[in-house]
Amino acid sequence: xxxxxxxxxxxxxxEKWSSHKAAIKVVSPANKRxxxxxxxxxxxxxxxxxASMAEMGYNVKAxxxxxxxxxxxxxxxxxxxxxxxxxxxxxxxVHRLFYDTIKGGxxxxxxxxxxxxxxxxxxxxxxxxxxxVPFAREYxxxxxxxxxxxxxxxRTFYARGQTGQQLxxxxxxxxxxxxxxxxxxxxxxxxxxxxxxxxxxxxxIITRNLVTGEIERHGAHAVVIxxxxxxxxxxxxxxxxxxxxxxxxxxxxxxxxxxxxCYVQIHPTCIPIHGEQQxxxxxxxxxxxxxxxxxxxxxxxxxxxxxxGQITANDIAEEDRDFYLERRYPSYGNLVPRDVASRxxxxxxxxxxxxxxxxxxxxxxxxxxxxxxxxxVIEARYGNLFQMYxxxxxxxxxxxxxxxxxxxHYTMGGVWVDYNLMTNIPGLYAIGEANFSDHGANxxxxxxxxxxxxxxxxxxxxxxxxxxxxEIQVPRIDVNHQEFVKKEKAVTxxxxxxxxxxxxxxxxxxxxxxxxxxxxxxxxxxxEDGLKLAIKEIQKLREDFYKDLRxxxxxNAMNIELEKAGRVEDFIDLGELMARDALDRKESCGGxxxxxxxxxxxxxxxxxxxxxxVSAWEFQGEGKDPILHKEELVFENVKLTQxxxx
Amino acid sequence: xxxxILKELTIKVWRQKNAKAQGxxxxxxxxxxxxxxxxxxxxxxxxxxxxxxxTEPIAFDHDCREGICGMCSLFIDGRAHGPDDDITTCQLHxxxxxxxxxxxxxxxxxxxxxxxxxxxxxxxxxxxxLQSGGYISVNTGGVPDGNAILISQDDAEEAMDAAACIGxxxxxxxxxxxxxxxxxxxxxxxxxxxxxxRVEAARRAKSMVAKMDExxxxxxxxxxxxxxxxxxxxxxxxxxxxxxxxxxxxIKD
Numbered sequence: 021x022x023x024x025x026x027x028x029x030x031x032x033x034x035e036k037w038s039s040h041k042a043a044i045k046v047v048s049p050a051n052k053r054x055x056x057x058x059x060x061x062x063x064x065x066x067x068x069x070x071a072s073m074a075e076m077g078y079n080v081k082a083x084x085x086x087x088x089x090x091x092x093x094x095x096x097x098x099x100x101x102x103x104x105x106x107x108x109x110x111x112x113x114v115h116r117l118f119y120d121t122i123k124g125g126x127x128x129x130x131x132x133x134x135x136x137x138x139x140x141x142x143x144x145x146x147x148x149x150x151x152x153v154p155f156a157r158e159y160x161x162x163x164x165x166x167x168x169x170x171x172x173x174x175r176t177f178y179a180r181g182q183t184g185q186q187l188x189x190x191x192x193x194x195x196x197x198x199x200x201x202x203x204x205x206x207x208x209x210x211x212x213x214x215x216x217x218x219x220x221x222x223x224x225i226i227t228r229n230l231v232t233g234e235i236e237r238h239g240a241h242a243v244v245i246x247x248x249x250x251x252x253x254x255x256x257x258x259x260x261x262x263x264x265x266x267x268x269x270x271x272x273x274x275x276x277x278x279x280x281x282c283y284v285q286i287h288p289t290c291i292p293i294h295g296e297q298q299x300x301x302x303x304x305x306x307x308x309x310x311x312x313x314x315x316x317x318x319x320x321x322x323x324x325x326x327x328x329g330q331i332t333a334n335d336i337a338e339e340d341r342d343f344y345l346e347r348r349y350p351s352y353g354n355l356v357p358r359d360v361a362s363r364x365x366x367x368x369x370x371x372x373x374x375x376x377x378x379x380x381x382x383x384x385x386x387x388x389x390x391x392x393x394x395x396x397v398i399e400a401r402y403g404n405l406f407q408m409y410x411x412x413x414x415x416x417x418x419x420x421x422x423x424x425x426x427x428x429h430y431t432m433g434g435v436w437v438d439y440n441l442m443t444n445i446p447g448l449y450a451i452g453e454a455n456f457s458d459h460g461a462n463x464x465x466x467x468x469x470x471x472x473x474x475x476x477x478x479x480x481x482x483x484x485x486x487x488x489x490x491e492i493q494v495p496r497i498d499v500n501h502q503e504f505v506k507k508e509k510a511v512t513x514x515x516x517x518x519x520x521x522x523x524x525x526x527x528x529x530x531x532x533x534x535x536x537x538x539x540x541x542x543x544x545x546x547x548e549d550g551l552k553l554a555i556k557e558i559q560k561l562r563e564d565f566y567k568d569l570r571x572x573x574x575x576n577a578m579n580i581e582l583e584k585a586g587r588v589e590d591f592i593d594l595g596e597l598m599a600r601d602a603l604d605r606k607e608s609c610g611g612x613x614x615x616x617x618x619x620x621x622x623x624x625x626x627x628x629x630x631x632x633x634v635s636a637w638e639f640q641g642e643g644k645d646p647i648l649h650k651e652e653l654v655f656e657n658v659k660l661t662q663x664x665x666x
Numbered sequence: 667x668x669x670x671i672l673k674e675l676t677i678k679v680w681r682q683k684n685a686k687a688q689g690x691x692x693x694x695x696x697x698x699x700x701x702x703x704x705x706x707x708x709x710x711x712x713x714x715x716x717x718x719x720x721t722e723p724i725a726f727d728h729d730c731r732e733g734i735c736g737m738c739s740l741f742i743d744g745r746a747h748g749p750d751d752d753i754t755t756c757q758l759h760x761x762x763x764x765x766x767x768x769x770x771x772x773x774x775x776x777x778x779x780x781x782x783x784x785x786x787x788x789x790x791x792x793x794x795x796l797q798s799g800g801y802i803s804v805n806t807g808g809v810p811d812g813n814a815i816l817i818s819q820d821d822a823e824e825a826m827d828a829a830a831c832i833g834x835x836x837x838x839x840x841x842x843x844x845x846x847x848x849x850x851x852x853x854x855x856x857x858x859x860x861x862x863x864r865v866e867a868a869r870r871a872k873s874m875v876a877k878m879d880e881x882x883x884x885x886x887x888x889x890x891x892x893x894x895x896x897x898x899x900x901x902x903x904x905x906x907x908x909x910x911x912x913x914x915x916x917i918k919d
Contacts, residue, residue: 068806071806072805075805075806086729086735086737087727087737087788087789087790088736088789088792088793088833090735090736090833091729091735091736091737092735093729093730093735095730095734095735096734096735105812107813143807145812146809146810146812147806147807147809148812149812149815149862150802150804150809150810150862151801151802151862152825152856152857152860152863154822154823154825154829154856155822156822157817157818157819157822158819159818160816161816161817161818161819162813162816163812163813179826179829185830185832186826186829193796193801193802194801194804194806196796196797196800196801197797197801200798200799206793208790208793231782258732260729260730260735261729261730261731262729294669294700294702294703295669295700295702295703297700297703297707297708297710297711298703298707299704299706299707299710299731300731300732302731302732303732329668407752408732408733408757411750411753411757412704412757412759414759414761477806477807481806524718526714526717528710528714529714570717570718570720571717572716573722573723574722577683577684577783578725578782578783580723580725581722581723
């Protein structure tokens with residue numbers, strides 16, 4: 021049986037990373053040239069890792085399912101990126117960022133990983149500036165900052181409401197430079213479908229060329245998974261349509277443990293669902309909560325009138341507005357962390373105070389900041405977000421408050437990795453959202469960009485050398501090795517099986533059904549009966565999927581239905597594992613809210629005595645129950661307290 | 667903002683099996699679409715009906731569906747990204763269409779963007795241009811503190827205006843010459859406005875323009891059509907800047 025070793029270095033917290041760096045092996049420039057690395061995914065984590073490792077001298081092969089590396093969904097991150105620069109002189113520090121992140125994650129992340137993240141955060145900003153990322157500036161020419169949820173300092177750097185775009189274009193530009201120099205071999209419209217393991221080590225991948233339909237073999241001395249999260253299990257989420265859990269799931273099926281699958285972040289400020297024809301949800305940046313106030317009516321009769329469309333928000337008198345976040349959490353107010361804000365919105369709507377026709381929306385109101393600062397200032401800060409909102413909803417947020425509701429946004433769970441970001445399969449790494457390591461049970465705003473770039477620019481390029489230093493004698497991987505042949509056949513069998521079901525229902529119909537089960541029972545509030553029911557329903561769904569799936573179009577060509585079918589097949593399995601994990605974790609923590617474990621005033625209640633561990637699930641074969649490994653979380657530097665934002 | 671229902675729409679769409687095949691328009695009917703539905707959701711619904719009827723669905727590029735990834739790329743009723751301003755196709759909503767309308771959907775049409783299938787085109791030519799110089803040559807690590815480089819707010823804002831390009835290709839699809847000048851000038855301007863980017867400005871302008879020509883894009887004749895259809899409002903003032911950067915670089919040769 022697999023034994024997990026987190027490989028956290030000994031010594032004082034603040035010295036772990038530097039002493040580890042000093043201790044690990046380094047590969048010489050001459051030998052780097054002989055080593056190949058596959059990076060799957062070109063978002064902030066994959067893009068920055070591919071560029072950095074190519075600059076160091078490795079031969080990198082990068083893969084993405086989109087038509088360009090620049091399309092990866094990191095591009096959609098709006099608000100900003102955190103860094104402990106203390107440019108605002110508000111007493112920020114590495115320790116404070118570390119502490120906020122550990123606390124924000126509800127004490128379910130590793131101290132050592134989070135501290136390292138805080139340590140390298142400042143370097144990320146420097147790197148991005150050097151690449152030409154046009155961050156917002158003050159009149160004097162210095163960098164601007166703003167605040168995000170769950171913290172009391174201003175440490176978020178931003179480029180309008182398009183920070184993710186600009187950071188991604190920064191590392192994509194670095195990738196382009198390396199592609200131009202022949203150090204990165206770029207494979208667009210190419211999707212990972214299996215991982216090849218030879219003598220216990222990851223040695224390559226099997227992909228499908230999405231243009232030709234051909235199955236391809238690619239070998240390397242190490243494989244890096246940087247394919248983001250699995251939020252699309254829920255069908256409706258803020259993820260891009262193509263975001264999938266495929267690569268992470270193949271890692272799991274090949275023996276890598278999958279950690280904390282039940283930790284899903286539900287973002288409080290998304291545009292509400294408009295109806296049955298919806299395909300995805302659009303996020304409104306958390307940064308809006310800097311200047312927007314969240315409220316619902318105090319009186320139920322007002323809410324009913326709003327739901328019937330008889331009145332608008334502007335008809336409700338000041339004293340009849342319930343600024344429920346400010347009321348419940350006076351010290352953090354509208355800037356409580358995402359999990360807290362989401363649950364509070366759900367609570368108001370469940371009580372009947374929702375403000376739109378479906379009763380599933382609350383207000384995010386800019387009236388007060390427009391009065392205080394002027395429309396110009398608000399427009400300068402959030403103009404593009406307001407425009408996006410108006411295009412989608414046909415309502416002007418300068419005149420009427422925005423309507424918002426929580427939606428699936430990010431997955432804190434992911435492939436289990438050790439301190440070096442390596443999975444329990446030697447040579448197989450997972451970085452960015454695809455791994456589980458830094459955000460615990462809840463991620464703070466503006467920390468996803470930070471983690472993706474930390475992993476890709478400043479952590480993996482060092483730690484991967486420690487492994488590759490022992491691989492320098494290994495010649496270029498031969499893709500005619502029997503393991504490649506075997507895996508290619510397995511992939512072909514899998515895809516032809518799906519293609520040949522010739523049933524009557526589309527891929528999307530199964531995906532929507534899965535999404536409904538997940539949102540209902542494995543969503544914002546979970547309980548034992550619901551989770552058990554979810555597992556049964558997912559198993560039934562899987563049976564139906566294999567019996568009744570219909571894929572039209574050609575097999576040996578571009579086939580958008582076949583692409584989706586493979587992803588949904590993985591989502592069905594992932595959904596079941598998420599429900600199992602949620603069932604095992606009989607406590608509430610961060611984004612995981614068990615109705616059986618709450619405080620008297622309805623807040624999430626952790627159980628540190630029994631659940632201060634990372635759940636790492638190990639695959640045992642189709643139809644068999646996975647094994648749960650528990651990595652105990654050791655807290656030597658922070659005191660575990662009930663998380664309070666009151 | 668109560669949504670209405672569009673009872674019947676006629677969708678005339680370009681179908682092409684692959685790059686080598688001859689393409690043609692096919693016509694489909696679709697019923698009961700809410701005006702709150704996005705244009706791509708309407709296509710999802712049509713595709714669902716096609717699959718249920720045993721036909722191959724229409725292939726189109728799309729991903730983030732919030733107007734930032736730049737993957738979606740349809741020419742709708744003669745306009746890149748359809749009948750609305752400052753948006754991508756995925757942000758277009760059905761409230762922009764009347765009940766009973768016939769909607770014509772085509773792929774980007776440009777020699778440098780060959781059709782792969784149906785409405786999907788190959789925009790690799792853009793990648794090649796960026797690979798030829800759309801970056802600042804800096805390795806990871808060993809860079810100065812972020813605040814060591816002071817940049818005036820105006821310059822940072824102008825750089826940001828240009829950097830907002832999403833690389834969708836609407837400018838090329840709209841231009842009667844299939845010119846990529848707006849795309850190239852946006853990247854050149856973004857980096858030229860920043861002190862970090864000045865160091866390589868001359869080399870960048872020359873090699874990106876050379877690559878643009880090599881990839882088969884047409885010349886700019888200042889019609890301004892690109893600016894009108896750009897979903898991110900990239901200004902043709904950037905083209906003037908590119909011309910200046912290019913000319914200055916050439917004079918020094």
